[in-house]
Amino acid sequence: xxxxxxxxxxxxxxxxxxxxxxxxxxxxxxxxxxxxxxxxxxxxxxxxxxxxxxxxxxxxxxxxxxxxxxxxxxxxxxxxxxxxxxxxxxxxxxxxxxxxxxxxxxxxxxxxxxxxxxxxxxxxxxxxxxxxxxxxxxxxxxxxxxxxxxxxxxxxxxxxxxxxxxxxxxxxxxxxxxxxxxxxxxxxxxxxxxxxxxxxxxxxxxxxxxxxxxxxxxx
Amino acid sequence: xxxxxxxxxxxxxxxxxxxxxxxxxxxxxxxxxxxxxxxxxxxxxxxxxxxxxxxxxxxxxxxxxxxxxxxxxxxxxxxxxxxxxxxxxxxxxxxxxxxxxxxxxxxxxxxxxxxxxxxxxxxxxxxxxxxxxxxxxxxxxxxxxxxxxxxxxxxxxxxxxxxxxxxxxxxxxxxxxxxxxxxxxxxxxxxxxxxxxxxxxxxxxxxxxxxxxxxxxxx
DNA sequence: TCATCGATCAATAGATCTGTTGATCGTATG
DNA sequence: CATACGATCAACAGATCTATTGATCGATGA
Numbered sequence: 105x106x107x108x109x110x111x112x113x114x115x116x117x118x119x120x121x122x123x124x125x126x127x128x129x130x131x132x133x134x135x136x137x138x139x140x141x142x143x144x145x146x147x148x149x150x151x152x153x154x155x156x157x158x159x160x161x162x163x164x165x166x167x168x169x170x171x172x173x174x175x176x177x178x179x180x181x182x183x184x185x186x187x188x189x190x191x192x193x194x195x196x197x198x199x200x201x202x203x204x205x206x207x208x209x210x211x212x213x214x215x216x217x218x219x220x221x222x223x224x225x226x227x228x229x230x231x232x233x234x235x236x237x238x239x240x241x242x243x244x245x246x247x248x249x250x251x252x253x254x255x256x257x258x259x260x261x262x263x264x265x266x267x268x269x270x271x272x273x274x275x276x277x278x279x280x281x282x283x284x285x286x287x288x289x290x291x292x293x294x295x296x297x298x299x300x301x302x303x304x305x306x307x308x309x310x311x312x313x314x315x316x317x318x319x320x321x322x323x
Numbered sequence: 324x325x326x327x328x329x330x331x332x333x334x335x336x337x338x339x340x341x342x343x344x345x346x347x348x349x350x351x352x353x354x355x356x357x358x359x360x361x362x363x364x365x366x367x368x369x370x371x372x373x374x375x376x377x378x379x380x381x382x383x384x385x386x387x388x389x390x391x392x393x394x395x396x397x398x399x400x401x402x403x404x405x406x407x408x409x410x411x412x413x414x415x416x417x418x419x420x421x422x423x424x425x426x427x428x429x430x431x432x433x434x435x436x437x438x439x440x441x442x443x444x445x446x447x448x449x450x451x452x453x454x455x456x457x458x459x460x461x462x463x464x465x466x467x468x469x470x471x472x473x474x475x476x477x478x479x480x481x482x483x484x485x486x487x488x489x490x491x492x493x494x495x496x497x498x499x500x501x502x503x504x505x506x507x508x509x510x511x512x513x514x515x516x517x518x519x520x521x522x523x524x525x526x527x528x529x530x531x532x533x534x535x536x537x538x539x540x541x542x
Numbered sequence: 543t544c545a546t547c548g549a550t551c552a553a554t555a556g557a558t559c560t561g562t563t564g565a566t567c568g569t570a571t572g
Numbered sequence: 573c574a575t576a577c578g579a580t581c582a583a584c585a586g587a588t589c590t591a592t593t594g595a596t597c598g599a600t601g602a
Contacts, residue, residue, distance in 0.1 A: 109432035110504045114346035116425045117418045121343030126590085127333035130340075143549055156591055158550060163589095168421025177548050177599045184421050191413040198410050199336045202387025202403050206335045213328035285329045345560085362579055375561055377580060382559095396569045396578050 123167035124195060128152060129160050134283050136170060137189060137311035138243070139250035140182035186315045193312070196284065214285070217294040222307035223278050225316055231276070238274035240303075242288045243281050243310075251320045253280065253313060261288045264295060272301060280306035280313075342386035343414060347371060348379050353502050355389060356408060356530035357462070358469035359401035405534045412531070415503065433504070436513040441526035442497050444535055450495070457493035459522075461507045462500050462529075470539045472499065472532060480507045483514060491520060499525035499532075 147157040248258040281288040296303035366376040458475040467477035500507040515522035
């Protein structure tokens with residue numbers, strides 16, 4: 105006795121839901137949104153074991169959220185398309201609006217480091233045209249190399265202290281990293297402000313910028 | 324040893340993912356999108372036991388997808404807001420684009436019953452203005468009563484056979500039901516066409532129509 | 543061909559999820 | 573107050589998920 109076709113479809117969609125139903129996998133999706141990565145490389149970023157990472161990736165693949173290709177002895181994974189980013193944005197949106205626990209974390213941690221309104225895409229575009237702003241990419245060098253905002257300077261967060269001289273006379277700094285909840289840019293903005301540098305944060309990260317159809321640079 | 328704030332957030336968002344990770348719960352969300360319902364009523368619609376339905380509802384509530392209020396001895400559940408519908412649409416979209424198994428069901432069942440392009444919202448609006456079209460709501464009477472498209476005629480699918488006379492001389496019929504995968508409108512269109520009635524299907528259901536900001540009637 | 547390295551597989555234990563059953567709670571009504 | 577009814581709770585068994593371990597596979601390069 106076959107179940108109804110609708111439930112059969114919902115069974116498939118539920119597979120996607122379950123794939124989104126684990127914090128580590130959401131983290132992996134955020135990292136993959138920066139650019140394709142091998143299993144080991146991703147495991148290093150997320151702090152999971154290789155085998156565990158591989159299994160999570162296969163779950164994401166079965167759900168159609170990521171795709172893979174072989175390059176030599178590496179298997180490189182990437183998000184299947186920008187709709188996956190849109191799905192994550194919808195998920196995060198519902199969480200921010202409807203879950204008190206989410207708002208508590210946002211207040212206690214994120215707003216404590218950056219209470220100012222983040223800079224929107226349009227705002228940043230307008231200011232860069234006037235040459236008023238230094239765009240700061242605080243992600244690790246490999247992610248910057250894969251793709252970054254046009255004209256952005258790369259200073260990974262853990263080097264920021266030692267390389268302050270490179271930006272300390274900029275009239276305004278806008279920092280960004282991997283996405284809306286990436287801690288790097290929050291920490292960076294907080295650190296820069298303490299040194300009296302006029303710093304703000306981009307509302308979202310590189311993947312959202314690209315998904316909005318805005319230009320990126322590589323290399 | 325606290326985990327990073329980002330992972331703490333992702334843990335919360337994963338809760339929403341898991342709530343979406345069960346076919347019955349997706350079905351329940353579709354039903355709740357028609358209007359608020361008590362636990363028993365919803366259980367009857369979905370074919371689940373009352374206790375099971377109650378527990379699923381609490382999971383959805385913990386994830387912020389539904390909300391509830393007490394009315395006498397009933398506890399009425401409803402979707403928290405239209406963003407939940409948007410999230411479901413994003414989920415379904417990724418599934419349709421990236422999962423072969425979804426496309427197989429769509430081809431084998433749904434397209435077999437309605438191979439024609441569905442009518443869009445704009446198209447329907449234009450045609451109703453000209454009075455050319457009969458809008459047919461094939462959902463059960465209680466859902467029609469809660470909310471329906473302006474001027475729509477209600478003939479629940481299981482009564483369609485006996486009430487064909489009410490629509491058989493309409494120049495064009497557009498049928499709709501609960502959502503994009505609701506089988507009622509597919510079956511209706513298939514049945515009407517067999518009788519030589521010029522019938523097409525609305526692209527999505529009542530909840531999507533309302534979420535698009537278009538007018539609805541009650542009663 | 544062999545050694546190496548990245549990735550996957552297989553097996554496992556512990557945790558979580560699912561649906562059933564029967565008891566219990568809260569509200570309205572006789 | 574007693575009863576009825578809608579909803580929730582508590583406990584349980586069976587299924588599924590998660591992370592670890594060690595073995596295996598596949599491609600590369602000496």
